[in-house]
Amino acid sequence: xxxxxxxxxxxxxxxxxxxxxxxxxxxxxxxxxxxxxxxxxxxxxxxxxxxxxxxxxxxxxxxxxxxxxxxxxxxxxxxxxxxxxxxx
Numbered sequence: 001x002x003x004x005x006x007x008x009x010x011x012x013x014x015x016x017x018x019x020x021x022x023x024x025x026x027x028x029x030x031x032x033x034x035x036x037x038x039x040x041x042x043x044x045x046x047x048x049x050x051x052x053x054x055x056x057x058x059x060x061x062x063x064x065x066x067x068x069x070x071x072x073x074x075x076x077x078x079x080x081x082x083x084x085x086x087x088x
Contacts, residue, residue, distance in 0.1 A: 012037055
């Protein structure tokens with residue numbers, strides 16, 4: 001069953017609707033309203049207009065449990081393809 005979702009583009013501030021079904025892929029330009037707005041956002045990253053305000057964790061000071069939690073989080077977010085245990 002599809003559900004209409006309303007979303008506001010963070011670039012042009014336009015509110016738009018999209019049909020979404022659980023398990024279905026989101027539009028290729030999501031969370032933006034169009035490929036144009038997605039490209040504008042990418043340009044802002046490349047021009048260093050955006051900044052990450054929190055520092056990244058230092059792996060050397062993290063406990064093994066913290067490393068495992070971070071690795072699983074990155075894997076779940078599909079930021080990494082595989083979790084490798086360097087001790088093995």
